[in-house]
Amino acid sequence: MSSRKVQRLGLEPTVVERLKKHNVFTCQDLLSKTRLELLKITGMTEPRVINILQVSSEACLPRRTTALSMLTRTNEDECPAFFQTSLRQLDDVLHGGLPAGTITEIAGPPGCGKTQFCIMLTLLATLPRAMGGLDGAVAYIDTESAFTAERLVEVARCRFPSHFNQDASFVSLTSRVHIYLESTCSSLLSRLQHLEEELITKGIRLIILDSVASLVRKEFDSSHLSNLAARTNLLSKQAAILKYLAESFSIPVIVTNQVTTRIGAQRASLQDPAVDEGSAGTVDDCRGDGGSYVMAALGNTWSHSVNTRLIFQYLDESRREVLVAKSPIAPFVSLVYTIQDKGIQLEDAGECIPPTVNLGTDPGLQKIRVRTSLPLLQ
Template sequence: MASKKLRRVGLSQDLCDRLSRHQIVTCKDFLRLSPLELMKVAGLSYPGVHELLRVVSRACAPQMQTAYGMKTQRSSDLLPPFLSTTLSALDEALHGGVACGSLTEITGPPGCGKTQFCIMMSVLATLPTNMGGLEGAVAYIDTESAFSAERLVEIAESRFPRYFNTEEKLLLTSSKVHLYRELTCDEVLRRIESLEEEIISKGVKLVIIDSVASVVRKEFDTQLQGNLKERNKFLAREAALLKYLAEEFSIPVILTNQITTHLSRALTSQADLVSPADDLSLSEGASGSSCVTAALGNTWSHSVNTRLILQYLDSERRQILIAKSPLAPFTSFFYTIKEEGLVLQVLPIAGGNCYYGPDRSYFRTAKGQHELANDICPDEIQEIGSCSKSLTD
């Protein structure tokens, strides 16, 4: 990939330092220059520059790989293919937990536990492999200033009291979580571009961005001409970088997203004139013709590999849905949030506490969701269950 650092393509340290003084750091920077320009900055002959161009081009160009080769490579990896969530039923449905080498999105309304989930996964990633962890560091990009170090320690102590029984272990875990507060799109993108070196130097085994939508929706008003195109371009760039990091280093990437209002079919043609296949906000009085869906539109929706939806059922009950996954069917569970983070619940509800299968509308009646819809944050959320298909289309 063009964003790969020149230090990782086999060039000598002296040459990398010389190129770095001219702000030539990545393969993209190198390949944008002409042979004559490279001869000048590198101090090499034309044949030498020609050979360097060949090496750098081959290093960043996509390579063919067979399915057997991929299977063999994954089998030989020392790290586990999944990061366990320690929620046994969810892990079982996902075939092990949050998949390494892919993007997992956590979406839902405010206050449903997205940041709690991210903090909990930060603790789990630092655990030894024999406890289901990755025994590595965490790169946590916080765009909403929602991260709490106190909450991280509380989850660690409450979820694993026997392991975190000393101050030293708590200090070690908290020192492995590297927090970056980035409040603009440019800052987030620059941080993602620098993560490759962070992953290598700090032994990062999990990347978290909480949240992707926060900065994007602040800076790009899709009602203004040209903004939708620029926003989709930014999201495509961000997703490509994150997928590269996930696949190159075989690590999980967890992202949080927000919700937005989604128009009904009756208004779809009208909406497409303004912002096709994207998130829109309805004016007052149109609530009967809408439901809510994950923000950022189709461009982003197709970029993530797995989508988990956290949502309210009532003041005490919440539900986690596997809405998109290459491994798991549509599945729903009940959960609550305690001192130790997210905890799955077993509730006396007709039809069972979870549903496995392809029918995304089933959980509405099996769980009595249609009866609860009017009680779920009526000022913000409109019948979450009624648009479950929109969430995964």
């Protein structure tokens, strides 16, 4: 894509430095220059400048591949095809874990454990390959100030006591987790646009965005069609960047999403005709008053941007349920879990179940159970 960094084009280091001195950092910057400008900037001959433009143009094109190369890539040790969650039943259902090179969404109401799951995944990504980890750093983009280093250390100590038994191991863990606090949609988009260089220099093997819905729901009023169009455009840009990073670096990208209340069947034709009340509903029912119900936020356009959707929802006061609501390889499966000191813990084996509501096969319309009575951890 056009935001690809020039240092990833295979150019000579001296050429890259000359380009950077003239504020040419991406393919878009390079392609916006004329041949004459590039001749002056690089000091190279015209054939070499034409070759650089050709290389840059090809880098912006969608990557072509074959089924054979995809199959071969899944067997390469340096690029694991799946990121194991350490939850055996869930990994088995997903045929190995969360797929690398794609976007996995964790959707659910407040308190169901979305951030707890992300913190656990952050820990796992830093572990050695022999322990099922990615042996890399993590980019954790926090839009709700929900991440806590204390919880990360607690999960590490409780989940892997033999590995994290010295201060040095905790120093190694926390130094590989890079937290980016973003408070506006523009700052988040800018962060994503400049994240590629961070992945290269810091050895990042996992990207987490917690949450994708928080900022857009604060800044865009979806009741106005003009705002809805602008919001959809922004989300599409974010999804495109995340997909590019996931595919280019063969890493998993995790995003969390909030829930919203869809009011009545008469408004079902709108993209996201939602009231921003993520806590509506009851403990055991996903329906609200007047035929309304709770579902994942951001509408159908966003739901089609993610490759895998896991829905976290409530069962009762202590137990919760994860649904594999969308996956190119996994069936619709329900797994029961609890939140403990060591993170998410599954209770029993999963069972293939029919959807809780008859809304076809669109995961964007899957109803979600919520609760409002107890203020639990996000």
